[in-house]
Amino acid sequence: MPGVRRRPSVLHLSQPVEGGVATVVTDLVAAQRRAGLEVHLGCPPGPLGESARAAGARVHDWPAGRGPGPGLFTEVCRIAGLLDRLRPDLLHLHSAEAGLAGRLAARGRVPTVFQPHAWSFEAVTGTARALALKWERRAARWTGRLLCVSEAERRRGEDAGVLGDWTVVPNGIDLGRYPLDLTTATDSRRTARAALPECAALPPEAPLVVCVGRLSEQKGQDVLLRSWPTVTARHPHALLVLVGDGPAAGTLRAAAPAGVVFAGAVRTVRTWYQAADLVVLPSRWEGMALAPLEAMACGRPVLLTDVAGARECLPNGHAARQLVPADDPFTLGRALGELLAEPRRLVAAGIEARAHVTTNHDVRRSAAEVGDLYRELLRRPHQDRRERLAR
Template identity: 45%
Template sequence: MLLTQRVLHVCESTVGGVGVFIRDLALDQVHRGATVAVAVPGGGPLLDDLLAGGVRVFPWDARPEPGPSLPRELVRLTRIIDAFGPEVIHLHSSKAGLVGRLLVRGRRPTIMQPHSWSFFAKTGRVRDAALLWERVGSRLADVVLCVSEDERRLGGVEGVRAEFRVLPNGVDLASFTRPAPGDRGAARLRLGLGDEPLAVCLGRLHRQKNQAALLDVWPDVRAAVPGARLALIGDGPDRRDLAAREVEGVELVGQIDDPRSWLAAASLVVQPSRWEGMSLSVLEAMAAARSVVVTDVPGMREVVVDGAGAVVAPEQPAELLAAVVRRLGDVDLGDAEGRTGRAWVEAHHDRRVQFDGIAALYDELERRRK
């Protein structure tokens, strides 16, 4: 589907899955014929990709939390909107959603995409304030676009009243092809790995992703599965604390541009998140035909269906330990679950379907205003 609008994407971060999503969506929209800009913090390889692909980049240095920087962020975004003249504004995550909706207030077609509700990450009065804002702010967007049915449902349960749409996250299936015999060994050879059982955790090193829970159980994993290794792929604010624990068998690989070799090498992919919208890294693992172990938080159970891996209760180390040990100790089980997961992603999480749906939504909003 072609696009002719001028589209502005706004987000307070290009880190992790949200940044990848914005990059891939913006580049897809340029290919469809749209004139696309992003307002994001400066720096990073994703911005180089955007610029090379014909996307205009406006530096917008916003802090994730509300605070004294809010007036400055409002002024800067006002100037960006005036300079670019978007016909559609697509806001991603909580801070962009706050600043953008306060500024635009329905005067231009506006989509708010939470990528997991902000109030899930908060406690106490901060959570109450975030929830109150989402209840009020939802009226200032034409559509609230969710990446999972869980995200939509939980917004409604918490009193967020909006015109909701759900377009589940997807992956580029052409980039994550079905593995052939020998792919795991070849990937391990490229990475300098041996034949030991290997679990991989992909994601920002942050309390949301809860990599510390894996370090808590890893000595017991190795007691049950001798030689088992854990690779943490990513970077973030928890890196120093995780590294300081010096858990045997755990490697902090750091940030990488392309996870496919690590996914191919893995016996298992595990993500013990505290909250999610719908994890792109889990979808990529399933697209790579790898068994997954995840926690039962919004968006996860929709993806990890029966036979594709294990869904365990959050903050329950015994359940996490048992699920990881079972799959690291049984290669045939892991491979069978990987095939089931790949089939599910092919049927339900093709990125082309998601991006087609967003293009159709833009067209619908434009027609409403005429």
């Protein structure tokens, strides 16, 4: 009808359908539907599509593999078909595979946001790294905005020669999933442990360390396992639980020392966070991991490796004790042992962590900032985009 303005539409593309990237996409899709946008999502079958559909998005099947391969041409063609059929106002690409296939399909014809969720060139070495760098530098000309989840992620891109327009929006989490009464934090820890069969034989005051993440090279659980004997030398009854599944599961299980339990993939990790004295994430690279934010929302302190986003997600003054170098099992084990030796201090750190996440990492704030970015891109004249393509 004349005079009726169509709602802006956005097409999200994501190859990951589980884990942190999928959670970010799910929360963003839900917020955009509440804001009245027409939201589409292309992704492989899995939990992401189910949750996005429940939030009101139109979900389109986009079978995509992890990393470039013989299926890339088909992936690009499917995206081109979606763009022709849906004609979205914006294209929002999440992580490396969507960033590759989506920009090849669109080539700047649609205002495009690329959100790396950790740079692809950090995950590889040698020739693969050189090719990934070359691609990211070239693809920036087809990108209306490079959206990073931390200042450190942005700096790594710039230092690698990726030139473009940048916006940083720190990751946020849905605090409604992590209700917490800090006056009963100790009771929630006891109740959570009682609900977990893996903790049945754990003495009430024995330290429990939890690591949540995909079992993979990126998340560094192999380094954590190598560090664990240093911890149990000081805390003989301590238990480490790895929550998650992934390609490294078999190798990690074979290498696990005493005092380690594998919980596998779970539908909700909140109970594990609540049961823990300390949550650890020994990643080799990140953009800004969600697991530490979720743990802090549950009032639990974290120990992280000094990768992109880690310093920025910690409360002020916590980095000195709660940040260690990546790929350093001895330093990681020593830091874990020292933190577990001060249970009262851990409780205080958890209270500060909850306040920090509530103030700085509410997903509503993150979604609002992405909405501002969309409006800015939609106001940009078409001439501006043609000049970008001519670079």
